[in-house]
Amino acid sequence: xxxxxxxxxxxxxxxxxxxxxxxxxxxxxxxxxxxxxxxxxxxxxxxxxxxxxxxxxxxxxxxxxxxxxxxxxxxxxxxxxxxxxxxxxxxxxxxxxxxxxxxxxxxxxxxxxxxxxxxxxxxxxxxxxxxxxxxxxxxxx
Amino acid sequence: xxxxxxxxxxxxxxxxxxxxxxxxxxxxxxxxxxxxxxxxxxxxxxxxxxxxxxxxxxxxxxxxxxxxxxxxxxxxxxxxxxxxxxxxxxxxxxxxxxxxxxxxxxxxxxxxxxxxxxxxxxxxxxxxxxxxxxxxxxxxxxxxxxxxxxxxxxxxxxxxxxxxxxxxxxxxxxxxxxxxxxxxxxxxxxxxxxxxxxxxxxxxxxxxxxxxxxxxxxxxxxxxxxxxxxxxxxxxxxxxxxxxxxxxxxxxxxxxxxxxxxxxxxxxxxxxxxxxxxxxxxxxxxxxxxxxxxxxxxxxxxxxxxxxxxxxxxxxxxxxxxxxxxxxxxxxxxxxxxxxxxxxxxxxxxxxxxxxxxxxxxxxxxxxxxxxxxxxxxxxxxxxxxxxxxxxxxxxxxxxxxxxxxxxxxxxxxxxxxxxxxxxxxxxxxxxxxxxxxxxxxxxxxxxxxxxxxxxxxxxxxxxxxxxxxxxxxxxxxxxxxxxxxxxxxxxxxxxxxxxxxxxxxxxxxxxxxxxxxxxxxxxxxxxxxxxxxxxxxxxxxxxxxxxxxxxxxxxxxxxxxxxxxxxxxxxxxxxxxxxxxxxxxxxxxxxxxxxxxxxxxxxxxxxxxxxxxxxxxxxxxxxxxxxxxxxxxxxxxxxxxxxxxxxxxxxxxxxxxxxxxxxxxxxxxxxxxxxxxxxxxxxxxxxxxxxxxxxxxxxxxxxxxxxxxxxxxxxxxxxxxxxxxxxxxxxxxxxxxxxxxxxxxxxxxxxxxxxxxxxxxxxxxxxxxxxxxxxxxxxxxxxxxxxxxxxxxxxxxxxx
Numbered sequence: 001x002x003x004x005x006x007x008x009x010x011x012x013x014x015x016x017x018x019x020x021x022x023x024x025x026x027x028x029x030x031x032x033x034x035x036x037x038x039x040x041x042x043x044x045x046x047x048x049x050x051x052x053x054x055x056x057x058x059x060x061x062x063x064x065x066x067x068x069x070x071x072x073x074x075x076x077x078x079x080x081x082x083x084x085x086x087x088x089x090x091x092x093x094x095x096x097x098x099x100x101x102x103x104x105x106x107x108x109x110x111x112x113x114x115x116x117x118x119x120x121x122x123x124x125x126x127x128x129x130x131x132x133x134x135x136x137x138x139x140x141x
Numbered sequence: 142x143x144x145x146x147x148x149x150x151x152x153x154x155x156x157x158x159x160x161x162x163x164x165x166x167x168x169x170x171x172x173x174x175x176x177x178x179x180x181x182x183x184x185x186x187x188x189x190x191x192x193x194x195x196x197x198x199x200x201x202x203x204x205x206x207x208x209x210x211x212x213x214x215x216x217x218x219x220x221x222x223x224x225x226x227x228x229x230x231x232x233x234x235x236x237x238x239x240x241x242x243x244x245x246x247x248x249x250x251x252x253x254x255x256x257x258x259x260x261x262x263x264x265x266x267x268x269x270x271x272x273x274x275x276x277x278x279x280x281x282x283x284x285x286x287x288x289x290x291x292x293x294x295x296x297x298x299x300x301x302x303x304x305x306x307x308x309x310x311x312x313x314x315x316x317x318x319x320x321x322x323x324x325x326x327x328x329x330x331x332x333x334x335x336x337x338x339x340x341x342x343x344x345x346x347x348x349x350x351x352x353x354x355x356x357x358x359x360x361x362x363x364x365x366x367x368x369x370x371x372x373x374x375x376x377x378x379x380x381x382x383x384x385x386x387x388x389x390x391x392x393x394x395x396x397x398x399x400x401x402x403x404x405x406x407x408x409x410x411x412x413x414x415x416x417x418x419x420x421x422x423x424x425x426x427x428x429x430x431x432x433x434x435x436x437x438x439x440x441x442x443x444x445x446x447x448x449x450x451x452x453x454x455x456x457x458x459x460x461x462x463x464x465x466x467x468x469x470x471x472x473x474x475x476x477x478x479x480x481x482x483x484x485x486x487x488x489x490x491x492x493x494x495x496x497x498x499x500x501x502x503x504x505x506x507x508x509x510x511x512x513x514x515x516x517x518x519x520x521x522x523x524x525x526x527x528x529x530x531x532x533x534x535x536x537x538x539x540x541x542x543x544x545x546x547x548x549x550x551x552x553x554x555x556x557x558x559x560x561x562x563x564x565x566x567x568x569x570x571x572x573x574x575x576x577x578x579x580x581x582x583x584x585x586x587x588x589x590x591x592x593x594x595x596x597x598x599x600x601x602x603x604x605x606x607x608x609x610x611x612x613x614x615x616x617x618x619x620x621x622x623x624x625x626x627x628x629x630x631x632x633x634x635x636x637x638x639x640x641x642x643x644x645x646x647x648x649x650x651x652x653x654x655x656x657x658x659x660x661x662x663x664x665x666x667x668x669x670x671x672x673x674x675x676x677x678x679x680x681x682x683x684x685x686x687x688x689x690x691x692x693x694x695x696x697x698x699x700x701x702x703x704x705x706x707x708x709x710x711x712x713x714x715x716x717x718x719x720x721x722x723x724x725x726x727x728x729x730x731x732x733x734x735x736x737x738x739x740x741x742x743x744x745x746x747x748x749x750x751x752x753x754x755x756x757x758x759x760x761x762x763x764x765x766x767x768x769x770x771x772x773x774x775x776x777x778x779x780x781x782x783x784x785x786x787x788x789x790x791x792x793x794x795x796x797x798x799x800x801x802x803x804x805x806x807x808x809x810x811x812x813x814x815x816x817x818x819x820x821x822x823x824x825x826x827x828x829x830x831x832x833x834x835x836x837x838x839x840x841x842x843x844x845x846x847x848x849x850x851x852x853x854x855x856x857x858x859x860x861x862x863x864x865x866x867x868x869x870x871x872x873x874x875x876x877x878x879x880x881x882x883x884x885x886x887x888x889x890x891x892x893x894x895x896x897x898x899x900x901x902x903x904x905x906x907x908x909x910x911x912x913x914x915x916x917x918x919x920x921x922x923x924x925x926x927x928x929x930x931x932x933x934x935x936x937x938x939x940x941x942x
Contacts, residue, residue: 033898036818039822095915115898
């Protein structure tokens with residue numbers, strides 16, 4: 001295959017990628033208080049990986065990120081279902097969330113919420129699903 | 142489970158062992174193992190006789206489905222016992238006949254006897270069940286076992302055709318009978334015949350009375366081969382002759398008679414019942430006897446004769462139901478019809494059974510049943526000759542055989558119809574004896590034809606496959622027993638009257654009896670020079686004249702073209718229903734998704750519009766509407782313009798981009814309506830889907846890529862405009878009549894209190910209603926795996942091929 005010289009794109013990506021990933025993580029973590037959440041965060045992370053795919057090719061990206069996205073999907077589902085089913089161990093209905101404030105030495109006052117773990121599951125599933133679809137279609141000849 | 146229950150189901154249970162006998166004792170004809178059962182049952186049922194004569198009824202109950210009121214209640218009263226004796230008695234004779242008729246090493250005897258025993262058990266179940274549902278179950282079992290027996294030689298086309306025909310017709314009737322049973326249950330709240338009869342005085346005012354009556358009669362008429370459902374019976378003659386003798390003359394076809402007799406106390410007071418049962422019986426009687434003359438096959442004649450005789454019994458039962466309108470028993474002269482019906486029922490079973498066996502013998506010994514080939518068999522088969530002499534003369538109604546007596550009583554009953562003063566019988570009642578008389582002439586005629594064309598005349602050895610000779614003794618014994626019964630009942634008819642006929646009448650007409658009374662039945666040979674005697678003399682005289690001139694007028698049958706016969710009609714109906722349903726299915730199942738979508742959307746429009754119209758649901762209320770700003774108008778313009786342009790653009794690429802424009806405008810709407818989460822998601826998802834569309838269209842095959850504008854079709858335009866309007870109308874009226882306040886206030890108040898979040902949308906998604914999200918991500922996962930599977934598996938398959 002012809003290897004185009006994408007110097008500008010590659011350099012720009014190296015800079016942009018971190019911003020995009022950071023922004024997506026921000027959107028994910030801020031979801032409980034501000035617009036965002038697992039879904040849009042996951043889509044944006046997937047978007048960053050798609051940018052990688054566009055700049056390089058599938059094989060290179062697989063080398064950089066040796067991840068099987070179907071497993072990512074499975075892990076995400078496991079997180080969400082695990083969080084929901086975990087409530088059963090404490091004799092409360094399925095999908096009951098708990099939250100608490102914890103004083104952590106370095107970080108200070110932190111609000112911890114099991115909903116975040118649930119959202120993390122959503123996040124992984126969305127990344128896994130988007131990447132699986134795009135990679136499968138992309139690999140198809 | 143009482144002994145009576147065991148007796149009823151014993152043939153069913155015993156049939157399990159038949160294949161074992163067949164396999165292990167191959168040297169002995171399997172029939173010998175079957176024979177003891179009907180004999181034992183006959184003896185068992187005879188033991189009830191003393192009880193029945195004293196008007197006692199034996200009732201044994203066994204729970205089956207008590208919650209639905211369905212119990213296996215066995216009831217042995219006069220009527221049931223009469224039938225049980227017929228079934229077991231003739232059953233025993235038929236089994237012993239079949240031992241000689243069916244060859245041990247040529248036929249599949251195990252299946253034959255299993256079917257036969259199934260049938261016997263089912264028949265016993267019908268006549269001895271008091272519960273209608275149980276009776277229905279046995280009723281269908283007779284249909285099925287009869288189907289199996291008719292198709293016994295299943296490698297013949299005709300057998301399969303006959304079996305299918307009888308199955309379709311009798312099951313049609315059986316199902317409508319089930320409908321009647323359910324209607325009866327709705328009216329009375331019980332399935333028990335005894336209890337329904339107790340409630341019968343008030344029943345005939347019920348709205349469902351006539352529908353139930355018609356449904357039940359349909360069942361009885363199809364089973365008993367009444368007009369116009371008789372057409373299955375001649376085709377059922379493809380069965381082995383013992384089967385024809387047993388099922389299609391003596392037992393199964395009388396199941397309908399039994400049903401009519403059994404339910405006479407329930408429905409008998411109605412004039413509909415009288416006219417239907419008596420009328421259809423009369424038509425069947427005449428029709429069957431007239432068309433029997435046209436037949437050339439021995440079993441064909443016998444089949445039509447069975448149809449005709451069944452019609453006669455049916456008409457007698459119909460006329461007998463009129464007796465319920467006359468209270469006083471002493472001078473109730475109309476009960477004679479019921480007496481005649483029961484007496485003829487017994488007589489018919491005896492002589493028709495023997496005649497079928499004779500037909501089987503002739504077939505067996507000469508190789509043909511065609512009366513045009515037969516003739517002059519008198520000298521070769523003297524015993525068979527004697528048997529059929531008695532059988533046919535009894536069928537024709539000649540003295541001194543029992544057929545004469547029942548025919549006389551038939552005439553008596555029909556003549557007395559003219560004296561009835563109900564149902565307009567003063568005027569049309571006179572038709573009854575006339576039709577009966579005409580039909581009797583034809584009966585006489587075909588009986589003579591059957592007898593003389595077979596046994597007298599010229600012997601034609603060149604047309605026969607075998608050299609005729611007398612049948613083996615074992616084959617002759619059963620018909621000899623039957624014809625001796627014909628003579629015994631003829632000479633001493635009162636043997637039966639006390640023990641069987643009177644109790645059976647008591648079951649048919651219970652309301653006419655007071656406590657401790659019983660019907661006095663006296664059948665005498667000679668009752669003076671009454672009108673019946675002259676009618677019989679007329680029958681004989683005219684019958685002889687017609688028989689002598691038969692070759693001259695037999696051609697008259699050719700006048701009626703084949704096209705109009707009921708047989709042809711049935712065939713046309715079968716073919717027609719198949720081709721019509723095939724055509725209809727082909728017409729609307731076009732296989733094109735376009736037309737299915739048109740159906741779906743057309744029904745969508747139709748149903749919703751009609752609902753809006755009938756429920757008067759359309760409202761327009763502008764009080765709850767917010768003001769419209771300039772931004773909304775601009776965005777709406779964008780959406781409308783781009784969606785309408787999609788319809789008119791030529792290039793697919795343009796339509797994808799326009800679709801994307803719509804999507805992005807929608808996300809702008811989300812921004813405008815303050816839904817940031819939705820706006821973000823919509824933006825990203827729209828981008829991805831547009832990209833996927835582009836991928837799809839890039840890969841379209843070359844020869845399909847000529848780009849044309851969408852063609853205009855008026856149906857599509859109408860349907861799509863209709864859907865749009867209906868949905869708009871529904872949305873507007875739904876908005877105009879909100880009945881309750883939204884529950885969103887709860888979320889507003891509790892998002893932070895309960896769930897420690899400030900983004901309400903996200904809190905609802907992951908906390909308040911996280912369950913939905915859980916399954917939405919599952920849907921996504923399934924979709925991605927589906928895409929993965931489709932693409933990867935396709936590649937593997939290509940490698941294989």
